[in-house]
Amino acid sequence: MKQYARSEFLNRLNQKRRRGEPLIMGGAGIGLVAKAADRAGIDAIFIYNTGPFRMDGHGSLAGYLAYGDSNQMTLDLGRHVLRVVEETPVIGGIGAADPYRNIDQLLDEMMRLGFSGITNVPTVGLYDGTFRKHIDATNLGYPEEVKLIERCRRRDIFTSAYAFTPGECRMMAEAGADVISPHVGLTSGGLIGAKEVPNLDEACEKLVAMCEAARAVRSDVIVLAHGGPFEDPTSVQVAFDRTPVDGYLGASSIERLPVERAIKNVVEEFHALKLGRRQPAP
């Protein structure tokens, strides 16, 4: 495990940016995925409470319902993942509306464990309508996530922020987020992917608008494509071609979908083998 100071972390990313290489970051809900991604040279590993649900074969959205202490889940997962990662900075999610924890103490604990950065997950960006208005107005909503990013910046902790609208991109850029991931919707594809997602054209348009909003505040902010139809290298190439993003942040696409595919293929290959000659069963 290596823990990176914010400046070291940014240097690593900016060197790649200068060389014109895309930044690739991904989520890990189990240690094995983190280990494989680390050895493959991924630029950062994200861990948060939706990961374990996803890797147990459930929808990631289970992490947005009241069936667990999200911050405790991230701390527990951190203990598994940080041990098996050698070179890669690990970023941990914090649910900013935690009613039981002091956020500064939680940050202390996460830094002690070896995290190199923080992200706003679970994020209330997934909720909308009346419920969202209600939580935003009662100290349980997105403003708390903006404050979380501000707090990390004051403490010189690296941050990556999910944002869902140009306005949220602007707020997060102002708060000092090092990375912004405009979220264009839940990821499609596979056995338990979201059914209704924006098409590639719409997603690229949204992405451009959110990129521009973030960079109007700070031209150096790193922006990564995420979610929606960006589910595999082919669709992400379209985002790279049509939008000014610096790279890609995948969760389902970097762990769930590849594992589903690989296991299916290898089981089919084994099943296709032919048994050798033997005595007929009695």
Added chain:
Amino acid sequence: MNLRDILERLADGRRQRRPMICAGVGSGVTAKGAVEGGADLLAVYNTAVYRIMGLPTALAFLPYDDANRLTFEVLPQVIAVAGSTPVLAGIGAHDPRVDLERVLMEVAGMRVAGVTNEPFIGIYSADLRAHLEAAGLGFGREVSLVRQAVIHDLLTLAWVFDSSQATAMVEAGAHLLGINLGLTTLGTNDPNRLDQAIQALQEIIKAARSVRRDVFTLIHGGPFSDPETVAAALRATGADGYVTGSTAETTPVRSGVADTIRRFRSGQAQPRRHAKNEE
């Protein structure tokens, strides 16, 4: 008391045109108060547990606790003081790691009369609900909970937010419907909002009764924040009763405690002033 006796008692109340009151409680002491006030039913769920902790009830729909663990922690306190008042346990049906049948067996093993589908996903927007449904975490799981509970002879209070949910729940065999008009807005006396709320209730009740005429309909939330507005809504809609929320728990507890403290304080202030004057 078995399910048939409970239903008979509730039907008696309806014949006598007495509004049925189901008290949502998050602690033993508020349950005790509700029983003393004559509540027909008690219901324990995570929103009530949060509000009694002094925390916002919206936390019941955010990922900071296991809703069912909260319910099971508080249930014994409520059962201990409930006496002959039936107790309902709020069960979150969506946890994909949990087998509903096992949860129901656990509930049935306690002195609990039945279950209710809380937390419910009806609180979220239609978009998010569609995503949850597609992921197998949706309203369908709440309907399964009610259907399976009915098979186990448990009393069921089904929370619904619109006519289609109401229809689905009555078809699943729900005994009582809790018609939820969203987060309670205290101090709203806007007559337009009241009219709209009453109209929404009328539609949902009509849909529910078209499936089963004798289903009990209870109202909750929205602009119904005090006994007067609730009484007016019951008259206008023909609903059978009301599920209390913060209106009969945190609101009276806070104002009662605050008033009492003020009275103690004002009593103490006087002798002190006298003492000072004497110096």
